[in-house]
Amino acid sequence: MSGPWQRREVIGKATLYLGDCEAILPSLQDCADIAFTSPPYNMGLVPGGNGRGMYAPGANNKGGRFRDGYGAFKDALPQDEYDAWQRRILWMLYDTARHAVFYNHRPRVEHGLLRTPLSGEYGLPLRQIIIWDRGTGIDVNLRNFCTRQEWVLLFAKAPCSGSRQHDRRHHRRLGRRQLPHRPASRSRHPAHDRRPPARRGGAGPG
Numbered sequence: 001m002s003g004p005w006q007r008r009e010v011i012g013k014a015t016l017y018l019g020d021c022e023a024i025l026p027s028l029q030d031c032a033d034i035a036f037t038s039p040p041y042n043m044g045l046v047p048g049g050n051g052r053g054m055y056a057p058g059a060n061n062k063g064g065r066f067r068d069g070y071g072a073f074k075d076a077l078p079q080d081e082y083d084a085w086q087r088r089i090l091w092m093l094y095d096t097a098r099h100a101v102f103y104n105h106r107p108r109v110e111h112g113l114l115r116t117p118l119s120g121e122y123g124l125p126l127r128q129i130i131i132w133d134r135g136t137g138i139d140v141n142l143r144n145f146c147t148r149q150e151w152v153l154l155f156a157k158a159p160c161s162g163s164r165q166h167d168r169r170h171h172r173r174l175g176r177r178q179l180p181h182r183p184a185s186r187s188r189h190p191a192h193d194r195r196p197p198a199r200r201g202g203a204g205p206g
Contacts, residue, residue, distance in 0.1 A: 037089070
């Protein structure tokens with residue numbers, strides 16, 4: 001079966017497509033109840049290294065294993081171009097899913113200011129922001145608290161709910177999803193200390 005993909009594999013009830021999602025998604029309209037995606041975050045990674053920010057040559061070791069980039073993908077678009085691209089993907093996913101889209105992204109600090117995913121401009125009905133507490137993060141600098149969480153944005157079509165009993169069981173399970181906290185061994189960033197600010201000898205931000 002031919003189509004706008006490079007490869008198609010069927011594993012049980014699942015079908016995997018390899019290719020450009022913008023070319024493939026229009027052929028998959030109304031094929032699933034929900035869509036879940038975690039896109040590249042436009043973090044400055046480029047193939048072979050030579051990225052920007054913490055991934056730039058000569059930067060400290062915070063770039064870690066991603067210093068050499070994402071293989072053949074360039075994750076360093078101009079921000080306006082990246083946001084427009086992600087909105088197009090979101091709208092395609094919204095057309096593809098019957099009920100909802102779960103979109104994983106993260107807020108981060110850039111040049112001293114908070115950047116939220118797509119600057120909060122989605123063009124779709126945002127039902128809820130689910131906070132994924134990862135338990136750890138990278139200290140960009142000592143002037144900001146460490147960003148330890150990612151977001152899962154829920155874009156839902158109405159109605160989008162099951163039975164009340166099912167919803168209560170699901171919400172209880174979801175509420176317990178938390179990664180174990182691993183204290184940093186070298187950083188003294190205040191966000192790694194879980195005691196209230198008054199007990200740390202500080203007044204806290206504000």
